[in-house]
Amino acid sequence: MAQSKPDAQRRSRSGDAAAAKQKQLESFSQAPENMLTTTQGVVVPDNHGSLRAGSRGPTLLEDFLLREKLTQFDHERIPERVVNARGAAAHGYFELYKSMSQFTRADFLQEAGLRTPVFVRFSGFSGERGSADTVRDLRGFAVKFYTREGNYDLVGASAPVFFIQDAIKFPDLVHALKPEPHHGMPQASSAHDTFWDFVSLMPETMHALMWLMSDRALPRSLRMMEGFGVHSFRFINAHGASHFVKFHWKPKLGRHALAWDEAQKLAGRDPDFLRRDLWEAIARGHFPEWELGVQLVEEAKADALGIDLLDPTKLVPEELVPVQAVGRLVLNRNPDNFFAECEQVAFNPAHLVPGIDFSNDPLLQGRLFSYLDAQVGRLGGPNFHELPINRSLCPFHNLQRDGSHRTGVPKGQVSYEPNTLGTGSEFRVDGGHEGFQSHPQTVESGKVRRRSVSFDDHFTQATLFWNSQSPAEKDHIVCAFQLELTRVETPAIRQRVVDNLAHVDARLARKVGEPLGLMPDAKAAAGRAGFRERRDKLAVEASPSLSMDNNGSSSLATRRVAVLVAAGVEIGALKIIQQALAEHQVICKVVATHLGVVSTSSGQQLQVDACFLTASSVLFDAVLVPGGAAHAQALAANGRAVNFVLEAYRHCKPICVIGESVELLRAVGIDANTASAEGVLIAKGDPAGRVPLAQDFIAAMSRHRHWTRSRLEAVPA
Numbered sequence: 055m056a057q058s059k060p061d062a063q064r065r066s067r068s069g070d071a072a073a074a075k076q077k078q079l080e081s082f083s084q085a086p087e088n089m090l091t092t093t094q095g096v097v098v099p100d101n102h103g104s105l106r107a108g109s110r111g112p113t114l115l116e117d118f119l120l121r122e123k124l125t126q127f128d129h130e131r132i133p134e135r136v137v138n139a140r141g142a143a144a145h146g147y148f149e150l151y152k153s154m155s156q157f158t159r160a161d162f163l164q165e166a167g168l169r170t171p172v173f174v175r176f177s178g179f180s181g182e183r184g185s186a187d188t189v190r191d192l193r194g195f196a197v198k199f200y201t202r203e204g205n206y207d208l209v210g211a212s213a214p215v216f217f218i219q220d221a222i223k224f225p226d227l228v229h230a231l232k233p234e235p236h237h238g239m240p241q242a243s244s245a246h247d248t249f250w251d252f253v254s255l256m257p258e259t260m261h262a263l264m265w266l267m268s269d270r271a272l273p274r275s276l277r278m279m280e281g282f283g284v285h286s287f288r289f290i291n292a293h294g295a296s297h298f299v300k301f302h303w304k305p306k307l308g309r310h311a312l313a314w315d316e317a318q319k320l321a322g323r324d325p326d327f328l329r330r331d332l333w334e335a336i337a338r339g340h341f342p343e344w345e346l347g348v349q350l351v352e353e354a355k356a357d358a359l360g361i362d363l364l365d366p367t368k369l370v371p372e373e374l375v376p377v378q379a380v381g382r383l384v385l386n387r388n389p390d391n392f393f394a395e396c397e398q399v400a401f402n403p404a405h406l407v408p409g410i411d412f413s414n415d416p417l418l419q420g421r422l423f424s425y426l427d428a429q430v431g432r433l434g435g436p437n438f439h440e441l442p443i444n445r446s447l448c449p450f451h452n453l454q455r456d457g458s459h460r461t462g463v464p465k466g467q468v469s470y471e472p473n474t475l476g477t478g479s480e481f482r483v484d485g486g487h488e489g490f491q492s493h494p495q496t497v498e499s500g501k502v503r504r505r506s507v508s509f510d511d512h513f514t515q516a517t518l519f520w521n522s523q524s525p526a527e528k529d530h531i532v533c534a535f536q537l538e539l540t541r542v543e544t545p546a547i548r549q550r551v552v553d554n555l556a557h558v559d560a561r562l563a564r565k566v567g568e569p570l571g572l573m574p575d576a577k578a579a580a581g582r583a584g585f586r587e588r589r590d591k592l593a594v595e596a597s598p599s600l601s602m603d604n605n606g607s608s609s610l611a612t613r614r615v616a617v618l619v620a621a622g623v624e625i626g627a628l629k630i631i632q633q634a635l636a637e638h639q640v641i642c643k644v645v646a647t648h649l650g651v652v653s654t655s656s657g658q659q660l661q662v663d664a665c666f667l668t669a670s671s672v673l674f675d676a677v678l679v680p681g682g683a684a685h686a687q688a689l690a691a692n693g694r695a696v697n698f699v700l701e702a703y704r705h706c707k708p709i710c711v712i713g714e715s716v717e718l719l720r721a722v723g724i725d726a727n728t729a730s731a732e733g734v735l736i737a738k739g740d741p742a743g744r745v746p747l748a749q750d751f752i753a754a755m756s757r758h759r760h761w762t763r764s765r766l767e768a769v770p771a
């Protein structure tokens with residue numbers, strides 16, 4: 055995808071916008087001080103003792119210093135978001151590659167090279183604010199663009215489809231997914247009765263369920279996660295012509311997943327794994343990047359697609375309508391304060407700018423009500439737009455007034471329109487063509503509480519998704535269904551899910567049913583209320599872009615390699631491999647039994663970065679074990695080192711062992727000469743083999759995980 059050359063002048067104007075947002079935020083920021091005052095500015099003389107009647111007497115009510123401090127503390131928490139409660143965010147910019155003026159008059163999409171400041175929040179859909187990052191979930195991907203014509207929010211997700219077709223079912227979906235109301239369990243998990251009870255009775259959920267049970271729900275990093283606007287929106291150009299548009303965020307580092315077992319272990323080892331990864335990458339200067347892509351469909355050609363663009367449980371295969379890259383998103387600054395920015399940021403799909411409009415998608419239409427309503431409750435009133443993170447960069451003027459926590463001080467006598475008293479001359483907003491214009495779509499129909507029959511096909515795209523997965527990805531989907539359903543206690547619910555799956559793919563249903571002792575019954579599913587017979591004919595039978603194995607990038611940048619060492623390690627080959635990895639921006643960490651240093655075979659001191667007590671294999675993407683007889687012997691005799699390698703093997707990670715360290719593989723029962731050792735590299739200690747070895751290791755790492763490794767069940771990790 056070629057990038058248009060931005061001209062210098064526009065670049066500097068763009069730079070100004072990012073700087074302007076930062077300046078705006080900084081005007082509210084507070085640096086640490088070596089002095090304490092009350093919130094009224096009175097100096098606090100002593101922050102260790104409350105005021106009391108005598109040193110052993112009761113505390114006095116008049117102690118306003120104590121009361122103010124405790125009151126503020128008692129109210130530190132605000133209600134968490136009802137969904138997408140756990141999130142992490144960063145600042146950055148969006149840079150346009152090419153003008154989109156042919157399709158939209160949106161100001162930030164006009165001039166190639168223009169940079170618009172953004173704030174992006176990633177979130178888990180199901181878990182509470184303190185839940186673990188790596189749970190199986192479809193994640194939120196919300197982008198606030200501070201454009202010159204006001205804030206535009208693209209409040210999307212890590213899947214291009216949603217569970218339900220109509221917003222009226224959203225509270226039911228969320229109630230079914232969240233911890234069950236009688237005992238408040240389980241946390242951040244769909245593996246329980248109420249969720250599967252609901253979805254098994256609502257076949258429209260089937261396509262999104264396939265995404266949820268797939269590797270898409272276990273991203274290795276937020277920086278390696280695709281994003282989607284989900285709904286069809288409209289681009290409106292200066293002449294009022296409308297195109298349907300679907301938005302895509304394509305990560306520059308490609309799309310990669312964790313192994314399911316790895317994700318579960320990570321939830322204990324480091325519940326902040328994804329947010330830490332994002333924070334550290336930005337802090338290190340490895341700025342995460344995505345391309346914004348659009349699929350455009352002329353309104354007049356929409357019907358010919360054979361996919362109802364208003365149905366949020368359907369995607370448009372990229373093979374039918376290509377995704378064109380229009381710009382890039384770069385996240386280059388961590389927030390200064392988690393609460394002020396990540397918690398108080400308020401997204402809303404109704405935050406639109408001229409040139410972009412809604413479609414009639416009934417899920418989107420409901421969202422247009424829900425977000426503002428949610429923010430008013432969560433942020434304590436209607437004035438959350440005045441919070442620094444939510445402020446638009448361009449000035450806003452209106453006659454809305456008052457309410458809790460108002461900070462602006464509007465001057466003058468006038469808070470109505472039309473008027474003549476405001477500025478001394480007549481002021482009247484007369485419906486001119488400036489500003490936001492709704493697309494004048496003709497709507498003529500009786501009122502109905504009924505979905506379009508074109509929404510009735512609930513299975514064709516679930517089958518498309520299944521057909522598009524690699525064999526390993528299919529195995530993972532089968533395992534995920536099996537695991538979730540074994541946690542479901544009500545047999546009839548398990549049976550309903552397996553019956554429904556028979557309408558996606560007969561083999562999938564059979565495989566899922568096997569360990570549950572269930573045979574799929576497609577007829578039973580078809581006989582249930584809510585089931586629709588309709589199956590549309592799609593112009594493609596598989597869509598390769600839906601597979602993560604077809605991941606879109608072979609970059610190794612920021613992947614983490616654990617180098618296991620013990621005293622007597624031979625570092626000649628290690629140095630060469632480390633250098634080759636560094637050229638690919640791979641991060642190597644030396645792991646040993648203790649912190650400090652380890653003596654090498656040549657008597658040098660090797661600095662240790664982490665020890666086995668905290669550095670588990672799940673925190674790394676690959677393992678490298680250098681040679682050296684004493685070192686190899688010590689590692690092979692160390693249970694933690696052995697477990698480290700076993701676990702990495704089980705999670706299908708590249709493993710490279712040199713010279714005598716092959717002992718370690720033997721100790722864990724890995725036979726390097728079989729197909730079960732794909733991605734396991736062994737080298738003799740001699741110098742001639744080192745450079746090709748480095749290249750092989752890099753090639754193995756670019757595959758990310760070797761999912762095809764067989765006999766994993768035999769691994770006791």
Ligand code: HDD
Pocket residue numbers: 135136137138141175176177193194195196209210211215216220221224283284285366399400401417418420421424425426428429
């Ligand atoms: Fe939603 C939050 C994404 C359907 C109602 N949603 C929320 C967030 C994201 C999404 C990313 C977190 C924003 C942030 O980081 O602060 N939601 C989606 C997507 C949907 C979707 C991609 C389907 C395509 N949502 C949806 C429906 C409704 C809501 C149908 C209600 C009718 N969503 C909310 C909410 C939240 C929210 C209750 C929780 C707190 C908040 O908004 O600020 O209003």
